Structure formats: C-alpha cells, structure tokens
Amino acid sequence: MLITVLVFLVILSILVLIHEAGHYFVAKFFNIKVEEFGFGLPPRAIGKKIGETIYSINWLPIGGFVKLYGEDEAGAGRVLNSKQAKKPSKSDESRAFYSKPVWQRFAVVFAGVFMNFVLAVVIVSVLFSFVGVAVPAKHVLVGEVIKGSPAEKAGIKTGDVIETLNGQVVDDPAELVSLTKKHLGSEITLQVQNQQKERVVKVTPRKTYPKNQGPIGVAITPNFEIKKYPIWEAPFVGTKEVLGQTGLILKGLSNTLVQVFTQGKVPSDVAGPVGIAQLTGTIVAIGPSAVLSFIALLSLNLAIINVLPIPALDGGRLMFIIYEGVTRRKVSPRAESIAHTVGMAFLLGLIALITLHDILRVVSGQPILPQLK
Structure with missing residues (x-):
C-alpha cells in the first residue's frame, strides 16, 4: 500500500510540475520575473536562488508551484488590502505579471493547461505508434x-x-x-x-x-x-482520441456536479485522491503501457479541471483576464482575490466530500470503482 501511495504521489507531482513548467517557460519568454519555482508545496525544506529565481523543494510532496512577480497585484493569491495592493518598484514594474498585456497574461495562465493536454496527446500518440490500439x-x-x-x-x-x-x-x-x-x-x-x-x-x-x-x-x-499507426499519423489519431476523451470527461464532470447539488451525494463511479491512489496499484500491476495510459488520462483530467471557469483554478483566472480584454476594465485585485478565496473554499469542500465518500467505501469493504470489476 505504501508503494502504491508513493507511486501515485510521484505521478501526481510529475503532472503538476509539467503544468507549472508551462507557466514558468511562457512567463520567462515574456520576460516576466519568476520569483520561485517550487517542487512540492510549502513549507519550504530547501531552496537555492539561481539568478533571480528561487528553486525550492518543499515538505508536502504533491505537485509544485510557480510564483510570478506582481501576480498577487493581478488578483491571484492572498486577499489583498489597499496597502498590500501596490505596484512593484518602477525598476521592475515592466516585468511584473500584472503589467503585461492581456494576451500575454492569458498565454501564461493557459500554458499550464496546454502542457497537460499536450502531454496526454504525446503519450497516447506514442502508445498508438509503438504499442498499438485495439480496433x-x-x-x-x-x-x-x-x-x-x-x-x-x-x-x-x-x-x-x-x-x-x-x-x-x-x-x-x-x-x-x-x-x-x-x-x-x-x-x-x-x-x-x-x-x-x-x-x-x-x-x-x-x-x-x-x-x-x-x-x-x-x-x-x-x-x-x-x-499500430505510423509515427507520422499517430499524433493526429492521438489528438482525435484525446479530444474524444475530453468530451466524455466533461460530461462526467457535469453529471457529478448535478448529482452533488441536486441529490447531495457523490456518484458511485467517481473517485477522489484515495480512490485514484488505490487504482494506481491496480494499474501498475498490469504493466508499463497501462501506467502510461493512466498518466495520460490523469494529465487530461488535470487540464480539464484546471480550465473550468471556477475562481482559484486557471480557468477562473482566465475568466477575469477575458473580462478585462472584452471590457477594457480591470477587476480590482481585492475583488478578484476574494473570488479566488471563495473558489478555493468550494473546491476544498468538494474534494473533502469526495474523499470522505472514498473512505466510507473502503471502510465498508466496497470497491472504490465498482465499474472496474
């Protein structure tokens, strides 16, 4: 069980780091100052500053993060008061996230989702070309x-x-x-x-x-x-497959939310962190191809969930950026920060509900995902 949990954490960390790498490299491309690139979540265990960026390893081994200069002033992160919501110094103002054009901020925020989607396409394409698919x-x-x-x-x-x-x-x-x-x-x-x-x-x-x-x-x-598809054809077939899976995932997410809010219960075929960790052990036992397929599916899920227009997620931040681009008016940093805080509270509550559902099924001896029998 311990090995299963460790494998799950490694997979999750890789996916989140790839997601954050998307933010990091696009921010660098647009000359936005990156203050920190962290492996895991705070508190910080060790860190080393290379150039202007701190590269850190943190105590919670789940994913990672990228801290951009001027990001809080753009409305992401903590709730700001009027004194905190001040611009960076003049010397660095041009490199602050909030000071960049709308399209550049959109690209930086969207890059993480894009990286997870691309990873899913790459893995599926490799499998289609070298392992093959049942038709x-x-x-x-x-x-x-x-x-x-x-x-x-x-x-x-x-x-x-x-x-x-x-x-x-x-x-x-x-x-x-x-x-x-x-x-x-x-x-x-x-x-x-x-x-x-x-x-x-x-x-x-x-x-x-x-x-x-x-x-x-x-x-x-x-x-x-x-x-087995030729290597030149596999990316096209892989993209089509991932797009098809995207539709199925979105349909499943909508059904889940409808049941949670209308019936007050989590659907039996939905699993949270506990369920996915348990499933990881089964997948690993099947073999490398199954593990790669699993990673691709998780990466796609991460991309889709992150792009949903819910404050605290990338999709929520994109929503505010799009609003600014359309109306030519910025939402106040304080108002956006409050929205992200509320969104985070909603997400944590939903995760807690699904996790509790997983734990109750484990305690009662029921399988986490009964449809996988």
Missing part, C-alpha cells in the same frame, strides 16, 4: 453455432471467420445480418476461413427462426486486432 477486426468471427440450425447443417463451425457472402466482402456483424436478411429462404454462398484454410459453404437462411438466433443460427463474437 474492431475487419472480419466476422463465429463464436457459437446453434445446434440444429442451418449453419450447423451447412458445416459452419465455431472459430470460422466469414469473409464473403455471395462474393461480397463482409467486414462486420451488422453487415452479415443485413445481407443475410435479404436472402431469407434462398441459398447463399459463404466463404469462410479457419486456421488459414479457406472453404466455401452453402446455407439457406430461415424465413422464421427462434428469437435471438438469427436466420442462419450463429452467434458472432466481438473480435479485435492490434493496430
């Missing part, structure tokens, strides 16, 4: 032959692959069913293969047949094959 096989595999059916009488056997029907290539079960029903009562010719040996069989689909048997009396087994 529906372009043939029809007979999983069972019903006793006394036309298929049995014609000599069709379990394990046969039906390749053509009356000379027409059959790629999937739906196509086989459709073509068969067009020839009810009439003899059809099937070309089948089994253990690299091909043969031709003739069978007459029944006009009337028992429910759930079909006209010829075979059950088709879902069949998949591993497809």
